[in-house]
Amino acid sequence: MSWSFFIDESGQDRRASPYEVLAAIGVEDRRIWPLIRQLSDAQAHFFGMRLFEAYGREAKAQKLLNAKTFRLAGQMPSFDHAERTRLANEALMDGAHPTTERLTALGQAKIAYCRFALKLARRQKAQVFATIVPRTAPRPDDFNALRKDYAYLFERIFYFLNGLEEEPMGYLVFDEIDRSACHILLGQVSNYFVRTANGRTRARLIIPEPFFVHSDLTTLVQLADIMAYVISWGVRLRSMNEPARAELSLIADDVLALRFARRLAGGEWQSGFKIINDLRPAGGARN
Template structure:
């Protein structure tokens, strides 16, 4: 029986305005997933007073954590539950009606509800003992024109598998990736790379001991766990940094101040056994260039 499910997503892969390209997500013990999902849905109702999906809105970092959400949330006093929920309902209803514009109070309500929902997601991840695993590379890293390993996992993706393996090794329990589906051909290519890694490389064969090398793909709009993973990756992309990364890309102070510490607390931290002895490892890693053989994670 699979004990841990790692709900995986991507952030910044459109190479638009985010500073990093991040892949990873949150691992939750299988017997806690249903409780997490129910608590997640209750939190959404408490924060917004509605299901966002009824208004064709998906819970995503790029939606709940835009600059304007912080601005709206802080432009007035903290609203009570009734004020916030009623304001959200007016905001969402009037946004779809071209004859009316939401009031300043309605914008405040939606901003506060958005940040509150992100806060609650981190609370729940902490409560249900989830672990963050994420690999990051700079957005502007380019694949070499003569790159010859298109059918194998990129180095940052290998390190992500490695971190999950060492976590499972310590638990002595198996795990499985649940991935946000993208374009079908892209997903097929990724499956091929995974298959080659787990069947044609020494480390891959070793790590198949605990990781089931056949991910399951789901629609993020239907999976609260994938949505929670998206929130974490967005916060990592814009706000989580470690000094040893020596990364000078853009970051957002609002996200860093509010959520970087929460990501750091939830990430995996533990020993990884290498040929030269044990090494301390973290769930959030940075790879300066995944196409260079000598490039190591930081």
């Protein structure tokens, strides 16, 4: 048995997003293909087609769950499923001729699909991990070392794997950005797992060499993108003081239901989410 952890990010441009989030969804190997098939069927169910067919690229959470989606979805009463799917499909297929009904149905379908996708992930016993960094958090001067948000994400994943009876191996699957950036990140990850004490410990259960995939073609990286976006804009834990978008509250609850959490024998909790208020190394600590 092994687990794959599909990783994506939200708010890395540090512009409008209140938090910079690195999120991972972990899925056991035997559950990956069933979940992918179910998500593909769900897109056909809600939109009458695959979203990649509609957009020709990854359907980013910023397009699916932005404020405009909720505004359009709420401008008319809810459609029944068959009518909503028909109108949403027409909106996607014939974008040059929008109507109020089509735009409303498409907004409602986007929200319904995202909530259903998260429920499918929960049924397949997926686990969610995330590091959360305020937009104003201080940044390190050394851009060659692996950032603390990545290191803490790997730490949370290691805690999860280490607590499973079989101690399965974990594979890291990143969204491929440009090739040079992938090479830089690959080197940073490799150095972390090989040259730091914490990294060497965690390499016992996490394969030190990550995979890079095109998110346009990888359904579960797209799901990680949705989770990262919702955490940035909708999830609020203690000490997260930026205002949340109220319309995301139900979807935020869906994401929190997937968060890894475990109570240890001593009573303390292990959590899949970590808030990092300062990305600079502290006192030379190697995390």
